[in-house]
Amino acid sequence: MRPLNELLQTDDFTSRHIGPTEAEQAEMLAALGVSSLDELVESTLPESIRFGGELQVGGPVTEAQALADLKAVAAKNKVFRSYIGMGYSGTHVPPVILRNMLENPGWYTAYTPYQAEISQGRLEMLLNFQQMVMDLTGMPVSNASLLDEATAAAEAMTLARRQVKSKGNVFYVADDVHPQTLDVVRTRAEYFGYEVATGPANGDIPEGTFAILVQTPGTYGDLHDLSPIAERIHAAQGALIVATDLLACALVTPPGEQGADIVIGSAQRFGVPMGFGGPHAAFLACRSEYQRSMPGRVIGVSKDARGKTALRMAMQTREQHIRREKATSNICTAQALLANMAAAYAVYHGPEGIRTIAERVHRLTGILARFLAEAGVEVVTGNFFDTLTFKGDSVAIRARAEAKGINLRYEGDLISVSLDETVAPADVEDLIEVITGTRQNDQGQEFKVLSEYQHKFISGIPEALERTSPYLTHPVFNTHHSESAMLRYLKTLENRDYSLVHGMIPLGSCTMKLNATAEMIPVTWPEFGNLHPFAPADQTQGYAQMLTELEAWLADITGYDAVSLQPNSGAQGEYAGLLTIRKYHESRGEGHRTVCLIPASAHGTNPASAAMLGMQVVVVKTDANGNIDLDDLRAKAEQHSANLGALMITYPSTHGVYEEHVTEVCEIIHAHGGQVYLDGANMNAMVGLAKPGLIGSDVSHLNLHKTFAIPHGGGGPGMGPIGVKAHLAPFLPNHEVRPVSESHTGAVSAAPFGSASILPISYLYIRLLGPAGLKKATQVALLNANYIAKKLGGAFPVLYTGRHERVAHECILDIRPLKQASGITEEDIAKRLMDYGFHAPTMSFPVPGTLMIEPTESEPKAELDRFIDAMLNIRREIQEVQDGLLKAEDSPLRHAPHTQDDLMADEWNRAYSRETAAFPTRAQRAWKYWPAVNRVDNVYGDRNFVCSCPPMEEWVGV
Template structure:
């Protein structure tokens, strides 16, 4: 009976999530270890990770099952209160069409794709982003748009920096209109401080002419709802060579005269209300558009139109694709990511509704706003007379009473000053909502006859948009916005684009430094729960207790994982985290009388965002050399740290190193910096090789950012979203980002670095689930298997390709770099040729030419099974044998499967096949490719043609006839 009871008890135990997350089974792990001549994972860690940095077990509980974690999170979600939000300020209730929700947001074919650096297998999301750019250009009236930025306030800060770079003025003053969103002003002020810019606010109609400025930021419509004719302000500014940036609203621009038509230089804002939930602040795609003359200075990514080797239309990332890695400390921005998934969601919203649908939504919102304004004005309330969807209502001493009545009705209004309330309507607002709002303002007074008020408006009473500010030009006339309005057509269009892309649903994405691991379904589910999705970032704190508890628990877990004393979740990308961490260092040093420190040491191997972030923080970059093994040259570091000791502010390092090894001297490096008066910033891009094994805070780092979209399972989304929280030691904790609208801390903190107090809060649920389901032991095991997989790849490939860098005992960390330069010297075949040929085998390429030109950096992650890792290795071995054919003269250097890759269906059907290898070799190079063939939809893209013929807008459908 005891045996039976034990057996039953075993059956009752739920399967742990770790078995679902980690790819190799226990028996496969033994095979992987045997390949290394090892008996256990602990033996492998002992041989790979320096003993000096290894720490104790993670102080986190064991993992929960998927059901247990979801039930626990649902209990937290129920602590949030979903009130109807009328707060506005750039955040609105919206309705994502279900065809987009199910087929894009909830579809791993879209959310697990990587940034489209390999355009031949990214044509789907590239087309979606090109549609986004076209949508933005149409609505803003501008000539060029990028493929999104992080959020509206960051976009405004980037606009200020662009104005500074592009202006001929010698002034260092930037003027911000006093009706800008307050969170936008806060981020602008944060950014301005270390760029040497003075920010002045005021009424631009009265005060702008009184200032000598290089640029100005206007809001149209204003944060309180007013729609001012900004054309005169723009004309006066341009007459003085002042560059003008305008923050606007896409739905308002459906009806309003465009800023471009008024002469604006830059137009930016948020696309959130185009179907993307508020999510307590994000993620949301900012838009950014400029005049033609500023196109070379635009931050972020631009999708451009080029051609492939067959002369067919092909899309690619055009300008600014890897600016930070090329220009480093001379880069104009540290932005290296975007909000691609969110931008695609917004573009699909516009495609599905089309110009007529968007106009109907905008007209309905404005009509309801007009009814409310007329009704309240009739009752003696003073409202703004120009508006699109937002009213500022003067209520005097009744402010708190009306505000409380709204709360009793489960509605959130905006508090303005001491005597006014704000009401912003949106596409979810109904006539019943207007009646309820009237009741809230009137108390138990007169009932609203909505139809009577509507009849008055129909009879010709003025609305909130004057005729001279009404839009008269056509918008969204391109066929893509006028073709897919039935759900059937939209579903098929989305699927057609998805089929052009490669994502984790197809196979392994072995990108070094980018950690393309499993994004589990259970982790993704809560993102769309209403209790998380439908919360305004500035909702009263008593309504978001579940969110605050989740964020607090997540921050505590990250503190345990990193060894830091406090964590901020506000930065909404890795680059934003870098910037916030460096600001914390600078603010701390100012607080102790060492504000003169400004030198930042950065190894030559560092991520390109590191030097760009340092410059943005007002630092001077000094490069540290690397030795022949790829490690920091400790002698060079010590020499330069001593040389600059009086002015040394910080060292920025990545650990394990960008070269994929655990550097033995890391503690010595940190001690050297501290001895010379500096702080240590550790870039957490490679944290997937540290979780549960070593902690940055124990190694000697003072601050580090974490890429939740790398180590902690938030999906890459085809180029964003990302989250980059920072952890700090106790002395830096008072200098974490705060927020002026919704304070994170009662006292202290630096200015905001994002629009919302907790950044992209809705996707923090993903990392919360990841940590809860894996638990302390599971997180450690995931790291061990990631290192095991990487060393297996390095061991097997080393017989065919040189492995460039190794650490102690010949081991690598979680990634390895193979050197293609000897192959290129011998045959002319480059790392790009190998990358493109891998597509024929059904793989996304490893990271090309970073951190060393002419190399491929491979990271298998812990989520890939032995079979999939072997499939990748076999493909690389097969490609090496193909290179041997070239080297032996059997295939010409300029006509072989590598230089012609990738091969498409058009190649297979070619009637004039004139190549020295067969069609079978071209498209079915391996047995696996016959079983499950992934077809690139375009041949190799011509980057030179795209650079010479810059087009970033949608072409007519006739241009795609050959597709």
């Protein structure tokens, strides 16, 4: 029998996270001509960047131990009943949505729907989200989510500036907009050169105002009549931006019917937990004239090759990977999973259910208002929906509230209380006791909501503002109200999608690795999910401990001195990193340092982020091997030495190579007074092997939704915290409502710690793997990528390699020679891979006409070999075209993907068999993934732009 210490070592998470077994790793290493993972690293990484020590992070521990320990940490949080409001509400997550969407890897492990044919399910739910937002806000077009309400307001500000005729420079913000929104708006406005003015919503418009931001209901509860405001700003040739509440819009005349040009807000209260601030799906809806400048993703209706209705992401020419420094936004990740939850909530409840919830919330608020009036409490809120603000003894009221486990909002002698769908009559009775110190009414009788006060209420919505227009009229919102019907609808949509439950998603630059079940479990714990982001600090000690430990671990992994967890996407991390650099230069009297050098190969968010910080983008050439051209870098650094602010690089490079001269690159920039921003998108090739902060960079963002196991969720959530060296630490983002440092830098996200409720995923990922496991995960990521490059290199040239012909964690296959010889394109290969049961690699990025493959460490050797076999079989199909056996237009590659409709057709006039179409290898006979539609017509979709739900009869047969 084996000794006990050996038996204990077998309960090892690392072996579960890493795909290839030890024996398979040895076989793959042999194919690469090396004997060990260490030897592979030595032949791949430049010696100058290697980190030879051991990471100082928690673990490793077993899954059971990690969950038990984190549960004990979570227990330090105190989950009070929250009436704080400020854009965050308690909500009931329908169990059918909780179990079958939020907790379902078929939904949360899917990728952004760039490959529309295998994304029809989540595309349909995102289309539902857009329809829901358009209906409730009264606007003609909506996007498919943004990051949070505050950043949506900032995006709306810049959208308005681009669209209106006013030449002014003033952005007017009503003084009852949520304070966290104003904080983010001010941060964003500074480097666009806008002046932010504040005042009453219905006050005089300052001269030079190009847009007004009004919140209704306001942060203190007031409903505003928007029509007079719209008339004033339109007369000044400006725009009216309205931040609103979707539930209020069920009862109140929607902003679109009152003259709003842009409407933003959060869909959080539609079945998404508060989660200490996120993730939550924000929305932005606007006038039709604005749609081609609207930030974020838009789902559009098109058709496929058979003429069937099909969905796709529309108008992608707006996106930053194409427009770069001219992009309208640096938005990359959105909040797709949370938008899907909110849309599913609307589908499940339907218009009557939503109205009932809204009426119940408003009625209970009206009962509370009536009692407060009778009790002589001075209520300062006028018209209202769910929030009342009153004057009172905040010290005494707070003491009574906290004794009963209740949180209210306190600002001096002003106290606010916001109700939500979780509030019951008994809760209102508790609120009365907390506010007045008694449970009695003005006759000295015990206050009872149901028996005495259910008909005694104040209506907070004047008749002139009552909604009369219908909403959620599409059949999708009027069909799936029983749990059986909803369950089957969700499963139908899930079956139309490809996710990690089906197979490998080999996307370069996106790291679609295992999102372990153990890591996901804490997300739905109430101790993490049900906390308001502005709850008192003594109630959030569990979060504080976890976040502090996570910050320390990330700092050690990256070699930086401090970390901010606030940015809630990779693009936000880029923005925050450059923001700290700008603030640092200004603190030294060098605010003129605004030139940002960016390699030609950089991801499109890099130049877009720099432009948003008011920086001048100067492109640095790359050499024949895809590396930074050192001569051009030196010349550009010398040319702009007096004004050089930063260099943005990605390491390993966007081309998937460890550049040998990266330390020299950093030295060149520092010699000319600049700072180095190192994009952490490729951190999966560095953890445990190299540290950005030791290479010479000053700041990096980390994509936790890539390297650190937070799932992509079909296009979000994401998290993009930044690490910085000590000299930049004083300039990390702070937060107006809940300060997180002594920095004077404004907030970049609505919540102090971004999307805090998904941070337990990365926390557990690090703790489960521990120092050795993290390092081995990186080593196997390199092994898997180099194994694929070796096996496919003879059929598809690997475009760029580093030392000893190695790649990092991803490789680029050059399709251009094959395209020239055969007419078969990289898109044809991407679509044909669907027939083989795979999601396509990254297509035409960073080099047009290529495919970039990243297998990740989580894929077992059998899956790698299945992918290799598929690619080699596709290469043989291309050869048939090259040899003249088939014309390109007659090839299965050009007609891919093939659907069940193709095989069931009465006539088959193709130059190849049905078997070749759908079952090109034996693997498909054992298990077959069927694309929901044939190849989607992108041109038709853009020429016939529709972003609303089509009639149900168009879905017949989908």
